[in-house]
Amino acid sequence: MCPVITEMGKAAAILEWAVGKMEERYELLREAGVRDIRGYNDLTEEELREAFEPSNDVEWAKLPKKLPYMVFVIDELADLMMTNKEVEHSIVRIAQKARAVGMHLILATQRPQANVVTGLIKSNMPCRVSFKVASGMDSRIVLDQKGAELLLGMGDMMIVTPDSTEIRRGQGTLVTDRETRQVAKFLKTVAGPTFERSLLQVKAPSSGGDADAGGEGGERDPLFDQAVEIMIETGRGSVSLLQRRMAIGYSRASRLVDQMGLAGILSDHKGSVAREVLITLEDWHRMKRLEDGLDASNAAEDLDGDFGDDDAGGVPAELPGEHRY
Structure with missing residues (x-):
């Protein structure tokens, strides 16, 4: 979708773009009369034409026939939150609604503090994973209970999933940088990267405002x-x-x-x-x-009264001894 973003201002703008894309997809679901991305992607060409009623071939070509899934990964949430406090609003909105339209969010941080993993963010993240942390307080911030401070490290982790009220313990697998590069190289040979043009054009917000604000x-x-x-x-x-x-x-x-x-x-x-x-x-x-x-010039003609002095129904002539101004 987009090359890796390292500038925090642009990262915040990308999240705002994601919120707009989420609302755009909900508008498509509403017009198509379906509940989620699966329902939309299951629509046939005839059903899409019936729902959207394109007036010409150009409009039909612009209509998305399938909606791809999107995953946004934030490698260090603390850095982003410190740079732009308003980014929490975008994160919460995406976490609340975006999964129904095929958009998912992965957040990672080495500092599980209350001002980083806020209550709103945590309550809207249905699946949470914690590796070994420094204290029981840090464990509570991620998992809502102590325990992660007692983990052994080396991939030892605790997991909270939406399908269970119990915390489960798991073991993460070490993946080296070399293995990551090999997997990425293989994926590129199978299908080359396709970037979203609108994402490439996103710029960090400036004091001058957005030129496309229009209104x-x-x-x-x-x-x-x-x-x-x-x-x-x-x-x-x-x-x-x-x-x-x-x-x-x-x-x-x-x-x-x-x-x-x-x-x-x-x-x-x-x-x-x-x-x-x-x-x-x-x-x-x-x-x-x-x-x-x-x-x-036509407004006076629409009035009930006509105040022309020359007409019978106009303003009467000045009376003797009367002085008009």
């Missing part, structure tokens, strides 16, 4: 008008539809849908139910004319 600070996205016309044409308030039609990312498509909701074009978000399009194409053209100020 931050109350400003509408430049693609707003085009997106509205697509929604009205299809009658579907769908984020994934905008992604396929406009070739944009999930975050930008989601912001466009939110902006349409604020503008009264789409109904409020109601869980897994798609947003309803509330206006017609004629209503949209009328809204655009009003926003552009083109109807300002």
Whole structure:
């Protein structure tokens, strides 16, 4: 998917990308009417066409036919948490929901401290492994009980799994660097690495903000008008539809849908139910004319009263002794 990331700022951005990808996949599951990634991958081509109703071959080509599984590995959680405190939010969201859409997270640390393995992170990690630690307190942080401080080392470990309330003891196998390189070399001969283009383009957040924000600070996205016309044409308030039609990312498509909701074009978000399009194409053209100020000259004509002095129903002439300003 992506080369190894060693810059902590970029690693945090990768996790934010993963959260967006998770929400994008949930949107696909909602439109397909399935519960998890297995259900989606079992859909036939006819079922996909019936669920997503692609309008042309280009839109059909952009629709993912199968969703691959993804695994994100963080080798030293302590370093990442010290560099960026907000990364905990992304980790917790991925741990809570991502497994249903085929995205999994592996966290590792040599410092099992309470400010590293927080309560939220631990409660959302169903499987936990502890090797020998320095104290019973460190064991409690990982396993919720003492015992890991008494392990023998050399791969001796204790395991917590979601299918059992009891802690089990296991033995890890030593894998040398040479063996790792040999396995990686073999895998490359079987199937070469395929990188996700959007991941390669992820950059560490800067103070200048994201150039693709499109709508931050109350400003509408430049693609707003085009997106509205697509929604009205299809009658579907769908984020994934905008992604396929406009070739944009999930975050930008989601912001466009939110902006349409604020503008009264789409109904409020109601869980897994798609947003309803509330206006017609004629209503949209009328809204655009009003926003552009083109109807300002016609606004007075729509009023009930006409205040022209020359008409019979206009403002009466000035009375004797009356002074108007």
